[in-house]
Amino acid sequence: MAILLDGKKTASELNETTRKRILKLKQCGIVPGLAVVIVGEDQASQRYVRNKHKLALKLGMNSVIKEVPASITEAQLLALITELNQDTTIQAILVQDPLPKHINEQRIMQSISSTKDVDGFTAVNVGQLYLNLTGNYPVACTPKGIMTLLEKYDIFLRGKKAVVIGRSAIVGKPMAALLVNAGASVSILHRYTTEIAEYTRDADLIISATGVLRLLGAEAVKPGAVIVDVGQNLDETGHLVGDVDFNAVKDKVAAITPVPGGVGPMTIATLMQQTVDLTEWGLANGK
Ligand SMILES: Nc1nc(=O)c2c([nH]1)NC[C@@H]1CN(c3ccc(C(=O)N[C@@H](CCC(=O)O)C(=O)O)cc3)C=[N+]21
Numbered sequence: 001m002a003i004l005l006d007g008k009k010t011a012s013e014l015n016e017t018t019r020k021r022i023l024k025l026k027q028c029g030i031v032p033g034l035a036v037v038i039v040g041e042d043q044a045s046q047r048y049v050r051n052k053h054k055l056a057l058k059l060g061m062n063s064v065i066k067e068v069p070a071s072i073t074e075a076q077l078l079a080l081i082t083e084l085n086q087d088t089t090i091q092a093i094l095v096q097d098p099l100p101k102h103i104n105e106q107r108i109m110q111s112i113s114s115t116k117d118v119d120g121f122t123a124v125n126v127g128q129l130y131l132n133l134t135g136n137y138p139v140a141c142t143p144k145g146i147m148t149l150l151e152k153y154d155i156f157l158r159g160k161k162a163v164v165i166g167r168s169a170i171v172g173k174p175m176a177a178l179l180v181n182a183g184a185s186v187s188i189l190h191r192y193t194t195e196i197a198e199y200t201r202d203a204d205l206i207i208s209a210t211g212v213l214r215l216l217g218a219e220a221v222k223p224g225a226v227i228v229d230v231g232q233n234l235d236e237t238g239h240l241v242g243d244v245d246f247n248a249v250k251d252k253v254a255a256i257t258p259v260p261g262g263v264g265p266m267t268i269a270t271l272m273q274q275t276v277d278l279t280e281w282g283l284a285n286g287k
């Protein structure tokens, strides 16, 4: 059986550090504030947002949820973001993806102040990541959380063959940038890749973020590979599972993230970590 990359445990350790940082800030009269904007009533999104809210409160931060109907106009949503950009009690803003089709998602995400962009979605923050600049800037929470998890388990990346499946702005692209910056050789696969297994069979590290049930089985992975599963799919029995056929690969690979209890909790813990980062960075700039 492979080593389980325990995201639940690693996240709770990270959350403990975050809680202490918040305690210190509060002793100076500063309370980190996270605003989460949720548009419409998508079931999964509502559950994620509730979980984030509960954790934020537990760690002692100020958590604000802005729930708006799916019928909101783009102009109204832009006005809400402007309001949050100017709100001095809010240090971090997250607009829950996906947004309704009548709203231009990029226009909304790019309207978030780059100094409050806790997801690292704005062009200036993406650019800093891509250029591997040193200094303080937020990075997309799921890929950053994955890097924290790989580090925790001493997974060596320099010179390794990594395959990222999925090219989204939220996971695949920032994940690939982080891995390249860490010295891995990275292939980004996506819906137009004709033969995924051609790449994954040779990979030392596979990050799958597709939402396709059982995308990868035993024949698609190399013995001793490390598997990170970002998928959140429901199987035929209604259980939450990833993209990878866990039971089929677990005795072949060296390490694998479980779903649930792998990447998901790391994403939320990283969101909390970066809310405190943004708060502290704002202080350093005298804001
Ligand atoms: N602006 C934005 N930033 C995001 O980071 C973002 C987003 N929009 N939209 C949706 C996706 C998805 N996402 C998840 C976070 C935690 C779990 C998570 O905690 N999963 C648990 C299971 C939770 C359950 O019970 O369903 C686990 O895997 O153990 C899952 C998915 C963040 N996202």
Ligand SMILES: [Mg+2]
Binding pocket: 166, 167, 168, 190, 191, 210
């Ligand atoms: Mg994709």
